[in-house]
Amino acid sequence: MTTYSPPSTALLTDHYELTMVQAALESGEADRRCVFEAFSRRLPDGRRYGIVGGTGRFLDAVESFRFGDDELRFLRDHEVVDDTTIDFLAGYRFSGHISGYAEGECYFPGSPVLVVEASFAEGVVLETLALSILNHDTAIASAASRMTSAAGDRPCIEMGARRTHEEAAVAAARAAYIAGFRATSNLEAGRRYGVPTTGTAAHSFTLLYDSEREAFTAQVTSLGKGTTLLVDTYDVRQAVDLAMEVAGPALGAVRLDSGDLLSQAQEVRAQLDAAGNRDTKILVTSDLDEYAIAALAAAPVSGYGVGTALVTGSGAPTASMVYKLVARENGSGELEGVAKRSKDKKSVAGRKWAMRRRNEHGVAVAEVVGVGEAPRNDGDDRPLMTQLVRDGEIVGREDLAAARDRHAAARAELPPAATQLSRGEPVIPTIYEEHR
Amino acid sequence: MTTYSPPSTALLTDHYELTMVQAALESGEADRRCVFEAFSRRLPDGRRYGIVGGTGRFLDAVESFRFGDDELRFLRDHEVVDDTTIDFLAGYRFSGHISGYAEGECYFPGSPVLVVEASFAEGVVLETLALSILNHDTAIASAASRMTSAAGDRPCIEMGARRTHEEAAVAAARAAYIAGFRATSNLEAGRRYGVPTTGTAAHSFTLLYDSEREAFTAQVTSLGKGTTLLVDTYDVRQAVDLAMEVAGPALGAVRLDSGDLLSQAQEVRAQLDAAGNRDTKILVTSDLDEYAIAALAAAPVSGYGVGTALVTGSGAPTASMVYKLVARENGSGELEGVAKRSKDKKSVAGRKWAMRRRNEHGVAVAEVVGVGEAPRNDGDDRPLMTQLVRDGEIVGREDLAAARDRHAAARAELPPAATQLSRGEPVIPTIYEEHR
Numbered sequence: 001m002t003t004y005s006p007p008s009t010a011l012l013t014d015h016y017e018l019t020m021v022q023a024a025l026e027s028g029e030a031d032r033r034c035v036f037e038a039f040s041r042r043l044p045d046g047r048r049y050g051i052v053g054g055t056g057r058f059l060d061a062v063e064s065f066r067f068g069d070d071e072l073r074f075l076r077d078h079e080v081v082d083d084t085t086i087d088f089l090a091g092y093r094f095s096g097h098i099s100g101y102a103e104g105e106c107y108f109p110g111s112p113v114l115v116v117e118a119s120f121a122e123g124v125v126l127e128t129l130a131l132s133i134l135n136h137d138t139a140i141a142s143a144a145s146r147m148t149s150a151a152g153d154r155p156c157i158e159m160g161a162r163r164t165h166e167e168a169a170v171a172a173a174r175a176a177y178i179a180g181f182r183a184t185s186n187l188e189a190g191r192r193y194g195v196p197t198t199g200t201a202a203h204s205f206t207l208l209y210d211s212e213r214e215a216f217t218a219q220v221t222s223l224g225k226g227t228t229l230l231v232d233t234y235d236v237r238q239a240v241d242l243a244m245e246v247a248g249p250a251l252g253a254v255r256l257d258s259g260d261l262l263s264q265a266q267e268v269r270a271q272l273d274a275a276g277n278r279d280t281k282i283l284v285t286s287d288l289d290e291y292a293i294a295a296l297a298a299a300p301v302s303g304y305g306v307g308t309a310l311v312t313g314s315g316a317p318t319a320s321m322v323y324k325l326v327a328r329e330n331g332s333g334e335l336e337g338v339a340k341r342s343k344d345k346k347s348v349a350g351r352k353w354a355m356r357r358r359n360e361h362g363v364a365v366a367e368v369v370g371v372g373e374a375p376r377n378d379g380d381d382r383p384l385m386t387q388l389v390r391d392g393e394i395v396g397r398e399d400l401a402a403a404r405d406r407h408a409a410a411r412a413e414l415p416p417a418a419t420q421l422s423r424g425e426p427v428i429p430t431i432y433e434e435h436r
Numbered sequence: 437m438t439t440y441s442p443p444s445t446a447l448l449t450d451h452y453e454l455t456m457v458q459a460a461l462e463s464g465e466a467d468r469r470c471v472f473e474a475f476s477r478r479l480p481d482g483r484r485y486g487i488v489g490g491t492g493r494f495l496d497a498v499e500s501f502r503f504g505d506d507e508l509r510f511l512r513d514h515e516v517v518d519d520t521t522i523d524f525l526a527g528y529r530f531s532g533h534i535s536g537y538a539e540g541e542c543y544f545p546g547s548p549v550l551v552v553e554a555s556f557a558e559g560v561v562l563e564t565l566a567l568s569i570l571n572h573d574t575a576i577a578s579a580a581s582r583m584t585s586a587a588g589d590r591p592c593i594e595m596g597a598r599r600t601h602e603e604a605a606v607a608a609a610r611a612a613y614i615a616g617f618r619a620t621s622n623l624e625a626g627r628r629y630g631v632p633t634t635g636t637a638a639h640s641f642t643l644l645y646d647s648e649r650e651a652f653t654a655q656v657t658s659l660g661k662g663t664t665l666l667v668d669t670y671d672v673r674q675a676v677d678l679a680m681e682v683a684g685p686a687l688g689a690v691r692l693d694s695g696d697l698l699s700q701a702q703e704v705r706a707q708l709d710a711a712g713n714r715d716t717k718i719l720v721t722s723d724l725d726e727y728a729i730a731a732l733a734a735a736p737v738s739g740y741g742v743g744t745a746l747v748t749g750s751g752a753p754t755a756s757m758v759y760k761l762v763a764r765e766n767g768s769g770e771l772e773g774v775a776k777r778s779k780d781k782k783s784v785a786g787r788k789w790a791m792r793r794r795n796e797h798g799v800a801v802a803e804v805v806g807v808g809e810a811p812r813n814d815g816d817d818r819p820l821m822t823q824l825v826r827d828g829e830i831v832g833r834e835d836l837a838a839a840r841d842r843h844a845a846a847r848a849e850l851p852p853a854a855t856q857l858s859r860g861e862p863v864i865p866t867i868y869e870e871h872r
Contacts (some may be wrong), residue, residue: 007443011624012602016597016635019659027654036498036640041749074627082658120644126623127638129596130698132605159450162567163754165604166448166497169568185564191510199457202563204472204761206555207774210466218463233776254492280652286778309753317748325640340669391458394619399583404444 004192009061010071010089014128015080016352022085030088030121035327035335036353038100038130040107044142044316046423047405049191049414051145051407052113054137059394061093061129077393088119088121096122098389101354102398104141104178104407105384106414108367110430112352113138113321115385120328127323135322136168139313140175143290146314147306147412148180149419151293155182155303157198159285172311178403181310182303193400194268200228200255200283200305212239216246226252228283237283244280253302261286262299269300289314290421327351329382337372338373354384356413357431364413366428373403388397438627446507446525450564451516452575457557458521466524466557471763471771471787474550475538478517480578480752480859482859485850487581487843488549490573493541495513495649495830498530499567507626524557532558534825537790538834539616540577540843541820542850544803548788549574549757551821556764563759570757572604575749576611581847582726582750583627583742584616585855591618591739593634594625595721596747608747614839617746618739636664636691636741643743648675652682662688663717672700676707680716689717689738697722697734705736718729725750726857763787784868790820792849793867800849802864808871818849 024030043050067075067089075081094117107113114130116123148156158176161169161184169307173181173189183196190197202220209215216229216239224249231239231254243254245247254272256264273414278390281302287298289309296304313319324347330336353374358381368375377383388396392413412419418427460466460763477484503511503525511525521648534555543549550566552559556872561729597605597620609617609625622707626633637655645651652665652675661683667675667690692700697720709714717738725733725745732740749755762785766772773785789810793802794817804811813819822830837847847854856865 009602009628012597012605013623014597014621014635015623015626015633016621016637020637020641023641023655023658024644026658027645027650029654032644034640034644039603071627074623077634080623080626080633120640122637124640127640128597132600132602135599136601136604146496150584161448161450161564162757162759163571164568165572165601165607166445166565167603168567168572168601168731169448171601172495187449187451187454187510188447189514190451190514190516191507197451197514197516199450199455201452201456202560203776204470204556204560204563205456205459207761207776208468208470209463210767214463218465219459222459222462235777255840262755267798315755318744320599321745323598325643328644331646339444340639340643394603 004060006061007066008066008068008071009064009129010067011074012124012129012132017125017127018075018081018085018089020124022081023118025084025088031119032391033329033335034114034118034120034123036123036127036323037112037326037352038134038321039110040319040321042320043426044107044313044319045242046428047142048418050107050138050421051103051141052105052107052138053104053141053178054133055388056397057101057171057402058130058133058399059138059388060186060395061133061165061393064124065092065126065129073400079179087413093392094118094122094126094389095392096389097391099385101384101408102386102396103403104410105237108426108428110369111347111367112354112369112385115352119414120352121264131323135319137171137175138319138321139317140172140310141179141314142319144179144181144310144316145407146177146290146421147293147310149411150290150421151304152297154301156180157182157303157305158184158310159305160307161186161291164311169311170238176310176401177400179407180404184289200231203230203233205234208232213242216243220247225250228253228255230255230257232256232258236268237271240268243415244272244275244277247277249277251277251280253283255283255285257285262296265296265301283305289391294421304353356382356384357381357415362413363415364428367430368433369430370433371433375433440496444502444504444592445500445565446503447510448565448568449561453561453563454511454517454521454525456560457524458517460556461520461524467555468585468766469771470554470556470559470761470846472552472563472759473548473762474560474757474759475546475548475565476755476757478753479862480749480758483578483752484854484856484860484863486543486574486755487568487577487615488537488539488541488543488574489614491536491578491824492571493607493789493825493835494569494837495833497569498825499830500774501528501530501565503528518529523603529828530554530558530562530825531828532825533827535743535821538832538842539820539839540846542846544862544864544866546784546805547803548790548805548821551788567757567759571755573607573611573752574755574757576608576746577615578755579750579752580612580615580617580746581843582857583729583746586726586730586731587740590737590794592616592621593618593739593741594746595621595741596729597622598744599744600747605747610836612746613836615843617838624712627684637666637667638667642666642669649682652679655681661686664689664691666691666693668692668694671708672704676704680708680711680713685713685715687713688691689719691719691721692720698732701735701737730857745795792818792820794818794849798849799851800864803866804869805866806869806871811869
């Protein structure tokens with residue numbers, strides 16, 4: 001299993017998490033047993049389902065959540081918190097429990113995607129990091145899932161590194177892979193997470209040479225006839241002829257990166273077929289999103305390279321998850337539900353469990369969230385929460401392959417309307433079962 | 437000066453950059469002298485100007501662009517490139533020149549934001565990393581600049597870490613600071629870049645306690661009367677009374693995070709004033725963007741905490757910059773302009789220089805881009821390109837304070853229409869002066 005140990009993640013944290021710890025330590029409430037929950041009040045505008053991403057990265061990040069000398073020195077020098085708090089942070093090791101939705105799982109409004117049970121101080125300091133990771137990776141996985149759904153059996157290749165922060169790019173490639181992308185252009189995602197990497201060539205490569213012929217010849221000589229030649233630097237028709245002349249019938253693929261991709265793909269396919277290059281594939285790129293992919297369903301293309309739209313969540317670059325205190329020990333030592341009372345940002349108090357209710361055909365019909373205890377399983381239902389951390393020990397690590405399989409199965413289980421691209425409501429309702 | 441050395445950035449790179457190097461090495465063209473240029477064909481939809489961000493981070497990343505044993509092992513084990521290329525990469529040190537727009541500078545369509553002059557192999561492998569950094573940081577700086585403009589003299593505080601990738605959050609805090617934000621919630625941005633950090637408290641802190649009174653008392657006792665109390669967990673009016681009772685007239689601020697911020701701020705201000713808390717400030721948060729900030733201009737608030745909209749570029753999460761080969765050595769050893777010939781993605785061939793043309797009052801009137809040589813200075817004009825790397829040596833490092841000052845000056849120099857929030861055209865035209 002590939003695990004990645006980032007450098008200390010402790011300062012990837014909002015200032016106020018630590019000052020709250022200080023105040024709670026001083027008042028004696030820092031040790032109260034608490035339950036925090038990460039969830040989203042809504043799906044991105046018009047989406048029918050979301051896909052959880054980031055759980056695995058969060059587990060790596062929790063393991064690296066250590067305040068070393070450098071981190072403590074910064075906090076001391078800048079008087080962020082007092083010495084008592086510095087001492088507490090110096091010894092910080094998360095010792096509680098975490099459960100939640102495994103990566104690749106579908107989620108809906110109110111799904112308790114992550115449930116952290118710990119003392120207030122131990123749980124609150126993970127808020128920023130948990131949300132950063134879940135909000136980013138979930139946004140990408142959710143967009144990616146719509147793209148792979150629109151692409152059907154054709155592969156989607158993630159090529160968006162250049163359109164997002166360089167580290168976000170690595171996480172985006174990972175999230176896209178979970179949601180069914182075949183490969184990525186991002187080498188670090190290959191090294192860190194084992195995502196297959198691939199690539200073609202850029203216009204600069206063709207322009208480097210005195211002629212397109214020299215460029216194609218150089219590429220085929222060095223990378224083999226199975227390579228993908230970029231054919232829209234000058235004239236597409238001439239370039240396709242040239243590509244076939246240089247590589248012959250074994251040419252792997254040509255790439256189109258501009259213009260009307262549908263009509264061009266048809267013309268290029270006819271040109272390739274007429275010359276006997278029936279096995280040469282056509283890869284299209286150029287600002288594709290799920291809608292453009294769907295619009296190319298009838299085009300003779302073999303794969304989609306997706307960049308900007310993928311790494312920016314196709315209009316929803318963040319998943320709007322929040323991390324809320326939903327229960328805490330009361331004076332009698334019992335867990336008691338708590339919630340903010342504002343009109344526009346409702347939360348449901350109490351610890352949650354979740355189940356996907358399925359009908360007798362195995363089709364999802366509701367997201368059932370049990371408040372206070374787990375909802376009753378009707379037999380066809382599928383429990384959704386998995387143990388991720390027990391007594392501070394990470395127990396929920398898994399291969400990306402498992403997350404990838406889960407995504408495919410969970411999406412397939414949704415009603416067919418889930419994969420409609422048009423705007424709509426969540427494809428299944430969220431039902432709360434309150435046990436008080 | 438704060439410099440940050442990231443771990444090796446070499447694999448934050450697209451697969452095809454390295455296979456292009458392989459093919460170019462084998463064909464003997466890898467050493468051709470080339471000029472690559474990063475620019476954007478357009479501003480984000482409806483924006484009137486953009487702000488360059490990321491230049492400083494790019495310089496740090498170039499310095500860390502080294503293929504060490506781990507990086508080379510991955511490339512070898514996964515057969516990304518051949519042994520000759522592995523050897524080339526093992527010795528990779530950028531030895532060329534880089535110039536460009538300094539951070540905080542305004543840019544427009546076609547502005548040559550970064551110009552890299554090097555061999556093809558040395559220059560092409562920086563493409564992905566340069567674009568990742570520039571596209572992200574520029575998107576954030578551009579959005580941030582509109583927010584600080586809308587906020588006028590009132591401070592904007594960056595609080596978006598939880599809504600974006602955890603490392604993107606650090607870069608976002610930095611970019612926002614350049615574009616006039618006063619502080620950030622992000623501790624790592626404080627440590628790494630010296631951005632001032634600050635914070636208030638979350639609803640979870642209030643909910644931890646058996647009563648709001650206990651929560652406020654704990655916070656004021658530990659953090660002092662100058663702290664900011666969050667007053668919308670239960671009833672705002674009662675909370676404000678309680679806050680004044682607990683902290684007295686020295687209470688620093690109250691924070692509103694939900695509801696109709698304008699009317700609530702008016703009510704709270706009246707309540708504070710009536711009780712003699714004239715110096716207690718009101719900080720507002722809750723999905724603010726530049727439009728919401730502008731709408732609160734008449735509200736009695738003292739500052740804005742901005743999260744989601746800032747870190748997602750307020751609708752434009754990436755800056756659409758591209759990195760193009762614009763010139764390369766020809767057979768006679770002279771630089772020759774090159775460009776792709778596609779209809780929908782036009783590029784202007786040739787090396788560029790840029791100047792901001794100003795009228796006699798010092799107001800910007802045009803972005804003048806000289807092709808082939810620098811444009812002529814009319815006397816009132818301001819050259820825009822600065823040397824960043826000379827013969828591989830980084831010479832363009834600067835303090836964030838310098839970038840912050842540059843932003844303020846460059847924005848002030850634009851025509852007044854620049855800071856209108858309504859959609860429009862770039863506030864000054866880009867004029868090409870061709871020298872052939």
